[in-house]
Amino acid sequence: MKRIIAFTLAFSLMAAFSCGKNKDSSSEPDGDTQQDMLTTNEITIGMPEINKLVVPAIISFNNSQKAYQLKIVDYSKLVSEDDNFHSNALRQLQMDLILGTAPDIIVLNPSYTQPLVHKEVFADMYELMDSFGGVSRDEFIPNALSGFEANGKLPAIAANFDLHTAVAKTEFVGENKENWTIDDLVKTYEKLPENMKLLHCEPCNAQAVCDFVTNKLSSKCVDFDSYTCNFNTPELAKALDFAGRFGRENADMKYSTDTTTYTSDEFQNELKNNGALISEIDIGSFNQSVAWNVCYDFGCEPVTFVGYPSEDGNGSVSDCRWLYGISKDSPNKEGAWRFITYMLKDKNYQHKANEENRGLPVIKSFYDDYMSLSADNENSILFVPDWQEDTPITKEQAEQIRDYIFRTKFSPYFNFEINSIISEECAAVINGEKTGSECADILNNRIGIYLSERS
Incomplete structure (x- = not known):
């Protein structure tokens, strides 16, 4: 199979070279000097x-x-x-x-x-x-x-880049909670209606909560310029302890980890019907797919981009x-x-790339192109399939999504192995074996050694 791909690629590139050389030499390409x-x-x-x-x-x-x-x-x-x-x-x-x-x-x-x-x-x-x-x-x-x-x-x-963030209905979190802190999240969770879960996910468990609340807070603990780290922050310790609540026996009964009793329709309508607060979303294009995540999944009610808990006003994660x-x-x-x-x-x-959800452009002018597409164009963010019964996404909602993308602070450099270490150590907090502060001490040691060996 690899040989077939390699041969096809080689043939395509040979054709490109050939086409370039067989062009009429009297027609000078744009940008070429004599x-x-x-x-x-x-x-x-x-x-x-x-x-x-x-x-x-x-x-x-x-x-x-x-x-x-x-x-x-x-x-x-x-x-x-x-x-x-x-x-x-x-x-x-x-x-x-x-x-x-x-x-x-x-x-x-x-x-x-x-x-x-x-x-x-x-x-x-x-x-x-x-x-x-x-x-x-x-x-x-x-x-x-x-x-x-x-x-x-x-x-x-x-x-191009992908944007990972979190969205919640504004009625539960407020308009001013874009890019919220861990304190904001905990206070909001304490006031949730009975039987309303924190996360819309499948399966939902304590590890999912831990990954969510530590995503941004832990990434800010690593300085890739100096190859140093500091996980001893009160915010990260609080986030770890909060996640630990979902792993202890008889704790937070309103957070259900059992999705086996859900029908497919019940799970798909969970956000719309206020069964869960937060939806983690991946934005890899500026078309109808992001409209589903931000609008239709919530019944087209007003939403707030709460993001992952952070302390720097940047709750989204961008990667390329x-x-x-x-x-x-x-x-x-x-x-x-x-x-x-x-x-x-x-x-x-x-x-x-936009059609295939392969990433958002880093050049501004393309967003003008996408915003100008009419609602009957399948590649438009305003496009609504015939079978969609909800109110169509409005231009104002599309602008809200675009403006949030423009406010994103980029953080493309990350490390899979460091993320794995954090998830691994978080398990000790979930199991009640360590406190958040004790876990942070271990992370400082393990990841500090990891960075030192690679500096």
């Missing part, structure tokens, strides 16, 4: 696995101009069938970056990009932006660039499936930067 047309520079782009959304963008870029042609360096050839985390491919790619022999452009999952950012192997894209243009800082949605920064530099960037960096040793930085700016602003690429 000098550009005299030479063609090969730009390499390395991936630990083939990104099928990027491949069409590469082919389109190659066909759009003559100055640069992209060639994929497929590190996935080093991946065995049981290599779930692509360790062989990543190890080789990391070594190539450190030795200065890596491809010009690197495409990586953020969890694997962060250690390389710490080693400063990527070029500063702010310098490339200032030198070569193609896109300006003002074209990005607010907070995007600052989220990708490390020590004031821009080592990597994403063309792919980050793009340019090797600081690349001799082709201008060409590499041209491709990245091309992909950031390519409508075919971005509209395809």
Whole structure:
């Protein structure tokens, strides 16, 4: 199967090269100078696995101009069938970056990009932006660039991102509880109607509560610039102790962990019928799918983006499936930067990503495009299927979603292993073996050692 994919990809890229060379030489592509047309520079782009959304963008870029042609360096050839985390491919790619022999452009999952950012192997894209243009800082949605920064530099960037947050009916939490604190959550929970659960989830258990209340609070305890951590915060201890309430026998009976008695319709209508307070949602596109999560699931009643409990007014979690960096040793930085700016602003690429829920764009103008789509367009956030009986989402509600996205503070660098350690240690609190403060001490020790070994 891998050979078939590789052959198809190779054939597609060969076709792209061929199409680029067979164009009428009298028609000068946009942005190409006469000098550009005299030479063609090969730009390499390395991936630990083939990104099928990027491949069409590469082919389109190659066909759009003559100055640069992209060639994929497929590190996935080093991946065995049981290599779930692509360790062989990543190890080789990391070594190539450190030795200065890596491809010009690197495409990586953020969890694997962060250690390389710490080693400063990527070029500063702010310098490339200032030198070569193609896109300006003002074209990005607010907070995007600052989220990708490390020590004031821009080592990597994403063309798209996913937003993870939480929503609740405004009547239970109030309008002013956007991005609430752990104190806000606990006070609201204490006042919930009888038999109203905290979370709309399946299955619902104490671990789900722990993951929810510690998501943002724990992430702020790690400083990836200095590779240090401090989990001894009163807010995290309070969140852990709150989660522990759901694991102790006879505690909080109104929080039911039993969903086996639910019918499918009952579970789907739980938020609408006030059976649960909070819905965790993933926003990966600006179309009807987000309208379902934010509007229709709640019966189109007013909602508040409460987010995950936080202390900095940023209750959402943003992540990217792919980050793009340019090797600081690349001799082709201008060409590499041209491709990245091309992909950031390519409508075919971005509209395809939006249709397939593959991530929100970081460029502001696309939201104007999506907001302007008429309600009868299936890709519009205002589109309502014929079988949907609820009141259609309004333009004002769509604007509320867009504005919340624009207020998001980016935090793309994260680490799966650290998240696993936190979940593992949280179990001791749930089982009544540790207090929140004791758990924080253990996290400081374990994750401190983990970071020290990788600094």
